[in-house]
Amino acid sequence: MFPGQLYKTESGRLFHAGAIAIIFVGLPARGKTHVSRSLSRYLRWLGVQTAVFSLGNYRRQIIGVEVTNDFFSPTNKDTADLRLKIANACLDDMIRWFAAGGQCGILDGSNTTEERRRELVERFKSVDVHYMFIESICDNPTIIDSNIRSVKVSSPDYVGWKDTDAVQDFKRRIENHVPFYATIVDKSLSWVKLINVGEKIIVNNVHGFLQSKIVYYLMNLHISPRKIYFARNGVSLNEHSYRADAPLSPAGHKYAENLKNFVLKLRENQTLLSPAHTTTEAPRPLTVWTSARKRSFQTAAHFLDHEEIIVRQRSVLGERNPGVCDQMTPQEIEKKYPDESLRAKNDPYRHRFPRAESYYDLANRLEKVILELEREKNDVLIIAHESVIKCLYGYLFGLSERSIPSLEIPENVLLELVPRAYATEETRHVIPDTLVGINWQQQTANLLSLAGKVPASPMFMDHYLPDDKRKGRPGSNTAFSTPSSSPSLSSTAVSEMSPGIQHRGDLADDLGHGSEGYFRL
Numbered sequence: 001m002f003p004g005q006l007y008k009t010e011s012g013r014l015f016h017a018g019a020i021a022i023i024f025v026g027l028p029a030r031g032k033t034h035v036s037r038s039l040s041r042y043l044r045w046l047g048v049q050t051a052v053f054s055l056g057n058y059r060r061q062i063i064g065v066e067v068t069n070d071f072f073s074p075t076n077k078d079t080a081d082l083r084l085k086i087a088n089a090c091l092d093d094m095i096r097w098f099a100a101g102g103q104c105g106i107l108d109g110s111n112t113t114e115e116r117r118r119e120l121v122e123r124f125k126s127v128d129v130h131y132m133f134i135e136s137i138c139d140n141p142t143i144i145d146s147n148i149r150s151v152k153v154s155s156p157d158y159v160g161w162k163d164t165d166a167v168q169d170f171k172r173r174i175e176n177h178v179p180f181y182a183t184i185v186d187k188s189l190s191w192v193k194l195i196n197v198g199e200k201i202i203v204n205n206v207h208g209f210l211q212s213k214i215v216y217y218l219m220n221l222h223i224s225p226r227k228i229y230f231a232r233n234g235v236s237l238n239e240h241s242y243r244a245d246a247p248l249s250p251a252g253h254k255y256a257e258n259l260k261n262f263v264l265k266l267r268e269n270q271t272l273l274s275p276a277h278t279t280t281e282a283p284r285p286l287t288v289w290t291s292a293r294k295r296s297f298q299t300a301a302h303f304l305d306h307e308e309i310i311v312r313q314r315s316v317l318g319e320r321n322p323g324v325c326d327q328m329t330p331q332e333i334e335k336k337y338p339d340e341s342l343r344a345k346n347d348p349y350r351h352r353f354p355r356a357e358s359y360y361d362l363a364n365r366l367e368k369v370i371l372e373l374e375r376e377k378n379d380v381l382i383i384a385h386e387s388v389i390k391c392l393y394g395y396l397f398g399l400s401e402r403s404i405p406s407l408e409i410p411e412n413v414l415l416e417l418v419p420r421a422y423a424t425e426e427t428r429h430v431i432p433d434t435l436v437g438i439n440w441q442q443q444t445a446n447l448l449s450l451a452g453k454v455p456a457s458p459m460f461m462d463h464y465l466p467d468d469k470r471k472g473r474p475g476s477n478t479a480f481s482t483p484s485s486s487p488s489l490s491s492t493a494v495s496e497m498s499p500g501i502q503h504r505g506d507l508a509d510d511l512g513h514g515s516e517g518y519f520r521l
Contacts, residue, residue: 019098019129020210022106023120026136027181028174029147031197031223034421035136036108038374041398042217045363045370048210049102051094055109058090060156073176074113091123098129104210105129112181121189132211133191134218135184140196146225150421198222220375223421226284228373228396229381230389230415231259231431236295242319242326248298254435255412256299262414262431263381264306285310287376289369290383291317300383310378316365319385323356348405359405363391370395389415396424
């Protein structure tokens with residue numbers, strides 16, 4: 001099964017939708033390959049058996065990549081038979097895939113003539129496969145140039161080419177198609193027109209639940225260049241308890257400040273090193289997404305001193321709820337719940353402990369974020385718990401549900417992802433510690449005041465420690481039974497209580513480290 005799959009059927013097909021052929025139409029460099037692979041990734045995430053059949057891949061497999069741009073010209077009679085052979089080989093494989101139980105096949109090609117589109121409709125009707133055309137129309141030169149550069153970077157056709165040569169060759173390939181391109185006008189057909197990939201969408205004669213899901217996804221999709229960053233939240237004052245929702249420890253604030261400094265410096269350096277043709281473009285803004293959990297939001301709050309950066313809370317980005325396993329070590333869980341532990345080992349993705357969430361529950365909760373992430377045109381930094389990043393990372397790379405629980409998202413590492421037409425590129429950066437000599441025990445109150453809405457005084461810190469760590473400590477606050485019952489403090493209250501910090505320096509070791517031995521979902 002796939003990460004977001006709701007149920008199974010004997011046929012393997014979902015939503016009572018039967019088999020559907022998604023046929024792409026449009027000139028080169030209109031984002032068809034990018035959209036087809038993004039759509040495939042989303043449908044597979046939902047559990048729909050989906051495959052992309054790319055004419056470009058079949059051409060490369062049959063004749064290789066060493067072809068000139070005039071090979072694709074409809075006026076080239078010498079290559080007409082070979083081009084038809086490639087197209088039919090791709091179509092035949094797609095038909096066989098449907099016969100074997102596939103549900104949603106995506107035909108990634110130009111299909112620019114009415115004659116070719118009629119042939120495809122008749123062929124799919126003959127084998128009882130529904131069809132829907134997706135035509136990508138683009139008249140924005142900026143988007144077209146950006147698509148050409150993206151294809152030049154990621155297409156297997158241009159490996160080893162000089163940038164200028166690749167761009168010119170691809171432009172000539174486009175020119176060969178233009179005189180023969182006919183847009184879809186037949187309203188008896190089922191089609192969707194994407195205008196400038198997200199600027200406008202026209203829907204005609206589309207029916208069915210799955211088809212409607214596809215249209216809704218396309219309404220949220222764009223192919224503009226952007227970057228997605230992932231970073232784990234900092235260490236809290238109580239890593240043992242989910243229910244405590246403890247704020248960041250001094251070590252967590254130090255990590256958050258290092259993260260902010262590194263991200264800003266990295267983006268500054270990348271802007272300076274950008275190729276000459278992009279230096280005239282304004283750098284994309286950075287938006288930070290985080291959950292409403294204190295340790296996540298307070299990690300993101302370090303970016304609030306930069307007015308140009310927007311920090312947004314998303315409650316659905318909260319970590320998995322451990323349920324009855326809260327504050328328990330793996331050994332304690334196995335001893336107290338041996339049957340549940342065995343089920344968890346056999347199915348780590350879908351199993352949930354009593355009153356807990358599974359990765360499957362989390363993945364379905366994150367579908368809203370996935371659609372918003374597809375829609376976001378700014379660069380995005382997502383600061384969240386490891387379990388959340390695993391699911392989002394699994395979506396972007398099209399991983400199976402079995403792969404997600406075993407993913408490793410290291411602490412003190414920034415993941416930089418760049419979605420492209422043919423693949424998502426990943427770079428991992430170690431976040432350096434550039435704040436040597438700063439006493440973060442003394443900085444905590446001011447930083448919490450910046451974040452707001454959370455206790456900002458060391459008088460609450462004892463409350464997040466085990467009993468044996470806080471007994472007999474002067475100034476210990478015992479008036480609150482749970483951390484969540486602590487009232488929010490105004491900035492005035494923070495400044496009045498901040499002097500107490502100088503009496504708490506001996507807590508640095510206790511507050512500055514997480515507890516890896518405890519149940520970390």
